[in-house]
Amino acid sequence: MIEELLQNKKHDEARQGEAYAPFALDPNNYKRRFYIESYGCQMNFSDSEIVASILQGEGFGATRNFEDADLILLNTCSIREKAEQTVRKRLTEFRKLKQSRPAMLVGVLGCMAERLKSKFLEEEKLVDLVVGPDAYRTLPGLIAEADGGQKSINVLLSREETYADISPVRLNSNGITAFVSIMRGCNNMCAFCVVPFTRGRERSRDVKSIMAECQDLYDAGYKEVTLLGQNVDSYYYVGEDNKPVTFAALLERVALISPGLRVRFSTSHPKDITDDVLHTMAEYENICKYIHLPLQSGSSRVLQMMNRNYSREWYMAKVDRIREIMPDCGISSDIIAGFCTETEDEHKETVSLMEYAKYDMSYMFFYSERPGTLAQRRYQDDVPEDVKKRRLVEIVETQNRLSLQSNKDDLGKTFKVLIEATSKRSETDWMGRSSQNKVIVFPKEKYDLKPGDYVNVKVNDCTQATLLGEIVQVF
Structure with a gap:
């Protein structure tokens, strides 16, 4: 099951x-x-x-x-x-x-x-x-x-290494989309996570090297970059001029390379995503309206044990703020079922918060104790595995329903889509993504198009994971 x-x-x-x-x-x-x-x-x-x-x-x-x-x-x-x-x-x-x-x-x-x-x-x-x-x-x-x-x-960790001067060799590249690392490590010390111990403390990459890499990608024909970091919102770089560059400022700089270059980012920590970031996203059409906003648990008590530094109510207010500034913004999440001491009522709080946030998609797992983490040292992994799996099934079922409803809500709407490749299921269809990070499949028809082109696609049908549409405008 x-x-x-x-x-x-x-x-x-x-x-x-x-x-x-x-x-x-x-x-x-x-x-x-x-x-x-x-x-x-x-x-x-x-x-x-x-x-x-x-x-x-x-x-x-x-x-x-x-x-x-x-x-x-x-x-x-x-x-x-x-x-x-x-x-x-x-x-x-x-x-x-x-x-x-x-x-x-x-x-x-x-x-x-x-x-x-x-x-x-x-x-x-x-x-x-x-x-x-x-x-x-x-x-x-x-x-x-x-x-x-x-x-x-x-395996020595570093407080300075960002590989800023190394030009990556693009592996399995489609020549259209690329990842650009803007920072390494993490300072958050979430109780369940090994990243601070395996990747070290947080450090931000030189803004000039980031801009040069993004510009080079655009000049080489790439049409989308995803800015990467364990917690991109906490990006903060001070250069030789002693002027700090925040994540919002970096987003704007990358967006200004060209209106034809889409900009995404991952991952956000709810406590760090600011109004400046949200307003910058809203201002620039080529900054995609999509935020991965990990929840982990819908219970304030469990969130405190996880050392997430926000409450259930605070997270709900952040979702409200995103919807207020960008009503069309897509939101996805990470969710853990069965963290240490989680009760049945607290599990239900997670499900109810999912309903509140109306996630388009989520990554869902049951808790797996990792050696060396704060949780492993402090807490007993006391939720039986069969209970964890049953709770995860309920979380997945909830998300499946939310994903289908989210896609149904898009029926009749038109989205600007970046063509990425031929659909895996049919040589006669294109596959691309909307600004909200939803996969859209649509017939190639008579148009002379190629990956990297933008088109407007009207959504006529959907599945739980995919929007199905037709081209209504070619740019």
Whole structure:
């Protein structure tokens, strides 16, 4: 039952721990080949593009086939236990391949690297090198050590590293949309989260380097950038002129590159998203009207235990403020079922707040205790797993109903859509997204269009996950 329900929320496969293979960079032009898989959040996928750039500079070319690789890397996630289990299974598969190809190197990058370094290297002997999120510049030296038969490791965290000077190699790129990392780390210390321990403290990237990367992407034909950070709203950079740049100011600067460049961002912490950000979004047509606003729980008591620094009532007021300034803004969320000590009434509070916010979409999980977090040290994981799963089913069912209703509310409306690709289900249809981040599928018809073009699409029908429409205007 629960597996069937969860199939309906795959709006972002990265959140599900899905892997991807890199875009081939003509590996025949390089001395050695590397293969990389990424799991977890969009930041991990962005980091893989940085790693690809570093490796390319050292004579490595990417390959889509791990059987052809001299170096296999897994960029890992520690947010959920399932992601770790998937990575372990993958490493076991690669160890079998390594038995027939002993010169091949296997490495673990990212969030699992710091937490499980000794197990991977010494106890289980699954990998040759382990590299944390702030140590990617040292990859060439670590690879050289591993080539010599030495187990290599660098998981040191940094208070300065932002990789601002490295131009990412766009992996699996459609040439239309791209991620741009604007900050790293997190200071929030949410009780359930390992990010502050695996990615370090918050630091913002040089605004000039962000602007240069966004401009270069637009000049290369990209039509949409997503500004990434664990908490983008707390972006704050002071340059040589001693003038601070807030996230609202950065948003405006990127939007001013061109009206033809769409701007998105992820993720927001409810306590930090300001009226300045909301008014900037409302002012510029090319800043998408969509906010991912994680809730986690609808109970003020549970939120306090989670160290989220807002109450149920405060969150509802923030939703009201977003709707007031941008009535057409799409809102999505993250929700955890069965956090420590959560009662049945508190679970119902979460469901009722979902109804209040009317989320377009949510990422929903039952609580998975992560070693090293504040919750693991302070609280007992005392909600039985069958109760967690039953509550999650109720949350997913609620969101499925809200998503369908949200899409039904769009019937008859017209949206400006950026064409991203041919629909996976039909060669005769285009697929794109509205400003509100909703997927829209529509017939190609007689128009001479291509990915990267903008069209106005009228919505005629919908499913729970997709709007279905027809082109009514070509720009």
